[in-house]
């Protein structure tokens with residue numbers, strides 16, 4: 001593999017803070033249509049739809065939408081939704097009271113396009129973020145937000161996914177301000193948080209590279225990985241598992257904090273490598289720390305991923321100057337995990353621009369063409 005290919009994924013992760021900065025600079029232009037749609041309707045129900053990384057974005061954003069806008073929101077895998085659920089199952093809402101949001105990459109995956117088409121047929125507005133404003137999904141949408149991150153050379157998406165979550169969180173916070181569902185203080189705190197991510201995500205990359213250098217032997221000797229998250233960062237855990245398997249092909253499992261106690265905890269063996277995403281404050285964080293202390297008694301290779309302000313003095317901890325603002329953590333805590341995926345893959349000699357079994361994906365036709 002040549003040096004350029006070797007570095008492509010890391011450089012894409014490194015470019016993320018620059019796109020966050022651009023989103024903030026172009027805030028009005030990028031979020032304006034979204035805010036207008038929400039202020040000109042009285043939405044009572046939001047459906048998030050997306051496959052792969054966009055499914056994890058949907059999971060994060062569902063919690064943010066409910067808390068910031070007080071609107072009921074759901075996410076489920078698009079084909080479960082299309083084949084076994086559907087829009088307005090109970091017949092409670094008028095079309096103009098519902099909205100579908102698709103946090104896409106290429107926007108070609110069939111599931112979200114089918115959901116968008118069903119919504120359009122019923123007069124339900126559809127929003128997407130996408131890299132392709134002319135694509136098959138964008139053509140079904142009332143609001144199309146083009147992510148400034150551009151196409152990725154590495155097949156496991158990183159900068160597009162992080163920029164997409166950043167941008168939709170920005171849309172939700174701007175909408176919350178316009179609808180008065182958050183006060184001025186809270187709005188200001190979120191805006192400071194967004195600004196802070198430029199620095200924290202940049203620092204997370206360099207800290208993780210340093211950490212990996214110091215813990216390479218442990219990480220590379222582990223045959224598989226587990227990652228545990230809570231709240232919206234369960235989406236971060238799922239995205240980590242996807243990024244890990246896409247990049248280095250080693251088995252990786254993701255768990256929601258409390259679910260770990262129901263079966264998985266009984267399967268921990270000495271030497272297992274487990275990442276604990278210890279993000280925003282609250283009772284779940286304390287419970288995560290307790291779990292970490294308990295699991296450390298079974299394996300030495302427990303890695304607490306947390307902010308500097310947590311004051312954790314443990315050489316195994318992977319720490320960085322996190323902002324730790326609720327929901328924004330789903331952007332900043334993903335950065336170290338993207339870097340780890342990339343570094344493990346590099347050490348195993350995988351080229352991130354080459355996929356395995358491409359023929360199999362093509363045979364299954366999961367996407368439309370544009």
Ligand SMILES: O=P(O)(O)OC[C@H]1O[C@](O)(CO)[C@@H](O)[C@@H]1O
Pocket residue numbers: 051052053054103104105106107108109110155156157367
């Ligand atoms: O159809 P979209 O918008 O590209 O979304 C699916 C994305 O998720 C992935 O399956 C996983 O990252 C990507 O390959 C793909 O880009």
